[in-house]
Amino acid sequence: MNDIKIAVLGNEGVGKSALIVRFLTRRFIGEYASSSECIYRKRLSIDGRQLNLELYDPCSQTCDGKLSLNDQMQWADGFVVVYDISDRSSFLAAKAIIHLIREQHLGVTKRDADSVVFLVGNKQDLCHMREVDREEGQRLAAEAKGHFYELSAAEHCQEVALMFSRVIRNAGLSGKVKDRRRPSGSKSMAKLINNVFGKRRKSV
């Protein structure tokens, strides 16, 4: 069975956990505990192939044993880089992450980086507060030869599932073989639910 490892990266509060939980449970849950990094695991079948999926959700705060961005990049087969369309600074952070991924992967094979970077502008439901135009996101993704989505973890279920299916499929096809380091925390689907409501945060 194939193992596919996807890192979901981006600034604090852009909705990384919300997107992952939406994909895994089909539900939107407003508040998440985020004091530790974790891996969510799921078995799934894509194109008739059984896969062991691992989704890495880093903690934005400093925490013990936290992997560096470089380590996260070594570990992952594919990347979902998230920003919040109502927060320009999160877009600049996404841009920096994408550049780092490109630098890391150019030394491996060109095809890897071309097909496995997915840029996601989240919180599309907040378009009345938009600070990043859709075209800017599209341009950045195109520059990185990646894929672009504008989504709302709060309101879109099918679109979030489609985006994750595509990145998983592309990561599986890229067939990269590398030395994998495992991030420290690991969560099954049952534990995922326990992570919810662990920390109060201002709702949007």
Ligand SMILES: Nc1nc2c(ncn2[C@@H]2O[C@H](COP(=O)(O)OP(=O)(O)OP(=O)(O)O)[C@@H](O)[C@H]2O)c(=O)[nH]1
């Ligand atoms: N309006 C709106 N709010 C969202 C959406 N996605 C996430 N949020 C909210 O944004 C806040 C941060 O969401 P998280 O999923 O915890 O973000 P994160 O990127 O995992 O944050 P860290 O764990 O701190 O890095 C929460 O209050 C969510 O309810 C969305 O699509 N629309």
